[in-house]
Amino acid sequence: MSSTHPVVAEVTERIVARSAQTRAAHLARSAAAHEEGPVRRGLACSNLAHGFAAMEGVDKAALRELRAPGVAIVSSYNDLLSAHQPMREYPEWLKKSVRAAGGVAQFAGGVPAMCDGITQGRAGMELSLFSREVIAMATAIALSHDLFDASLLLGVCDKIVPGLLIGALSFGHLPAILVPAGPMNSGLPNKEKARVRQLYAEGRATREDLLDAEAASYHSAGTCTFYGTANSNQMVVEVMGLHLPGASFVPPNTPLRQALTEEAGRRVVALSRGAEYTPISRVLDEKAFVNGIVALLATGGSTNHTMHLVAVAAAAGIQLTWDDFSDLSAVVPLLARVYPNGAADINHFHAAGGIQFLVGTLLDAGFLHEDVHTVAGFGLRRYTQEPILSDGELVWRDVPTRSLDEDVLRPVWRPFAPDGGLRMVAGNLGRAVTKVSAVAPEHRVVQAPARVFTSQEPFTVAFEAGELDRDVVVVLRQQGPQANGMPELHGLTPALGVLMDRGFQVALLTDGRMSGASGKIPAAIQVTPEAAVGGPIARLADGDIVRFDARTGTLDVLIEADEFARRDLVDAPVAEADGTGRELFAALRRAVGPADQGASVFGPLTAELDLLRAAPGERGTLGLSVHTLETQEVGQ
Template sequence: MATSNSAPALHPVVEAVTRRIQERSAPTRGAYLAQVDTAIQRKPGAERMGCANVAHAFAALPGNDKFKVVAEKAPNIGIVTAYNDLLSAHAPLQHYPDIIKTEARHLGATAQVAGGVPAMCDGVTQGFEGMELSLFSRDTIGMATAIALSHDVFDAALMLGVCDKIVPGLLIGALHFGHLPTVFIPAGPMTSGLSNNEKSKVREKAAQGLVGREELLAAESAAYHGPGTCTFYGTANSNQMLLEAMGLHVPGTAFINPGNAVREELTREAVRTVLSITKAKRFAPIGKLVDERCIVNAMVALLATGGSTNHLIHWVAVARSAGIIIDWNDFSALSDVVPLLSRVYPNGSADVNQFQAAGGPGFVIGQLLDAGFMHADVLTVRSGGLREFASIPAADAQGKLQWTEAGASKDESVVRPASQPFSTSGGLKLLQGNLGRSVIKISAVPEDRHVIEAPCRVFDSQEALHVAFKAGELDRDVVCVVRWQGPQANGMPELHKLTPPLAVLQGKGFRVALVTDGRMSGASGKVPAAIHMSPEAAAGGPLAKVRDGDVIRLDANAEMVQALVDPAEWEARPLAAMPEALRAANGVGMGRELFANMRRNALAAEQGACTWF
């Protein structure tokens, strides 16, 4: 293996996928970069705008700050924040703007909160109507970010956000202002409480009626107990891993807990970092930093850590925002060769705090660089490039930040070197067949469950599956098909509440699988699930042809999901229509009416479920 000081050869598959993406994206990427260059060449806002515009923009600034930005032409940082005190992950962000403004003044610059973006919690809305706004909240956040930055008086931007749709939304919005140097600032995970495994066991007991609400609530409250992100490796924490791999953080920022003495200094360092870009000869605005190589690095990091399936939707949309076109074939090709280097719940027992203690993102990125699975020659927000992200930050006796190489794994049950991976392939696979194209998170599924063949039971909602489960109708080998759950049908809510009953059935020894055009949680685990089926049933996808009793074969090894129906009969079968009662109920109440246009215009999951094309 190459040493950290050498430049190892890039793996041929990584190189080939990158080249394929570059060729496919050439027209759109070229147009995007031309737009970025045009914006870069303009004069700063305070010089370009009329006097009334400038006066409005800086009317509320303290006198000294107003003088700096107008008379001295000091850099002005726009802050976009996802702060609210409902979300544990975002509550710590409350005082970040004050820290940022103080540090900016110290450096001769100014900072303003350009705007706030909504931030909803899937954990709160799981299984309820609000969850149908969840996926589309990503594009809403992207638009809110654009509105915040549209005042166009900023020389750089800082993005404050952490969780599931929030980071992709902030990134989508920021990339539409690709001329701005931009750094992302998270708040870190909560400290460890009740383990994820113990929490899941209580959930499964509750699904069987073995424990009541009081015991279940006590377990959930012990797991989710303080400020910071949830400690499992779902979408929120996958976000942070990907931002590290893209070089958009201060290195090693992702998994430092709120309240840790290093946390505030890392926020100050983010101000120093973004201002250094505005003054650097090697100017790296976000639109040029996030190129095809950067996107591939993010994909590799996702696969190497068994990250969230949601990012097979979100990072397609992120890439599109920078004029880059990726698809699930790209993920699949990379997954075939990228080694799985971490075991973090749900594809292991460790939580993200244990992941960080074992070496965390710094260890994983260092291993992937040394083994030739990541592009080292990319721009990042730091002058030292991506190799800086293979290190871990700490404070010295004077409170000054220092970084040290991650070194060897501190716990090989959690992270392993690329020479001795948990698996020689990544944690996600593309499944294809006569039902369409879907993805499966295979890293947490036991090997004896990689192939499931059984008669199916078709459901029009996750609630209907719960009813059948409680009635004992699913106590057999079964493939559960849950349809009408895609972006156009109802906004593609996560179907996380299906996990406990299906896990119970699997625990009883039944051969069980799920096939759906909906999403599972980013923490979907041990039950094999073909998800994000595209095209979705509501868009005329073949999932609408499936009938109760059809035998379905899900074969993750062969990367196939197929209804074993005579081809002539399958071809002749009509598509079922969405039940009228379901159609009438979809999009009504809890503000869902406001998102009707997004449902109508949403692209397929494989196209990022984007609503702005």
């Protein structure tokens, strides 16, 4: 076992220290909920009868006789999303494999799954981030029947995987395995798709040209092949030990994908009892979260995880901060170039060596913790092997110790960059996240006059009128979680790319999101505090000189501090949104926390609230105000 890199060790140690009380509370609650053997033994006869009334045959007998572990299937299947459509057949496969392993699987519940690609730039996008909380609550409802000894969580994209994890961690005593679907086959190269999008933004391509390009890119069942939040989800949860080794990027509708899905059913039964009992609370510890962050940074993954990982960690009683991301990013080398950070797609990354090679090189260099619990057993080294079918049987084998394409994937000692793709910036405009892995070094410092917008439509009008043909920092505010649910803003990218290609200094500054598809435009995103709560970004006016320096990590408006502080907030209070279901989410907008705390409506954490209820005198040790906690309790 290689010695742990000193910064990785230091960050891990401070997370452990910071989280000591809340993590202990979560583990104590999980331990108290655990019962060896089928948990349904404690149900009254009427309750139990309801639980197996619709079952048939051996499964019904096994449930009635209280001799088999119960496994909950919680799925985000729908046939609207290409990434989730392959999961239609999974429940039947899983029921058979669980039965063969001596358990009984039941489809316990479905969770919603919306597509940011469909809702991009539309009103529905304002529900996207909050769908994570809805998914978490739906997962909890599915698991709340006291019938289950383990769970299988079927999900892939964006908010879905974090939501499933948050919900499952409310049942931290249950073993859980994430079951993915895999990416679609490669279609139109992502670079060509981006070129057509930019031509369309300039008026040099027709809508039919654009639709042809998009349809050739997104063309079949499976996850989109660029390295956005969906594929970052798969990368992160596998390195955190919640997938079977090598499960992330095996395509759907293949014998190997079916074999891996069926093996998840057999494996979760083994984890549910006896010597191999491994609850999700044991897998998702402080070291696992550090491993997930390292994998994210080493591959230039989605900025959404600066919120999602914070929120998921909170559900495990672990307190992550943006400083943890920043300090790790300073030392973790960038080892992958996958679009939008390069020309390759996720299938090319997988073929070059994929997660197995990545885990191996990071382990050998001490950037990952090897001594962790996973759903495959103890130790992360197991995740350097790839699954194959040998005479129809699923087995794992060692992969080459070198990358098969160093234009896509490199070893630690020959990185694309010496540091990770995510950075934190801060200054008199607040704190923000920036993704620099796809930004050319000469574009990482921008100083230019601001042009301020509060929605995307006026930006488009200004661009088409030629008003932005100059050095400019485009400010799009009132896009934070309390303002309108924090939509992603990729609709701005083609126009901003046009301005950059015309030779102008261009940057984006927003309290909204850009996420995994962040590309060549320097962008300070998720600005905190957001404009809707009176953050400094709300005081910016057209013409203010903004300096955004991703190299030194600074974000400032070049105005005397006293003058800027005296300036009135420019925007009126945000009006309550309605239509497209947005009115149903008003309570969530009022209760949500800031981006750097996960943009969650669940407060810092249920476990923290449990701790504080038990020991009111300890409130100050957590650095949380009474007002904040009371507000978050109301929100729950």
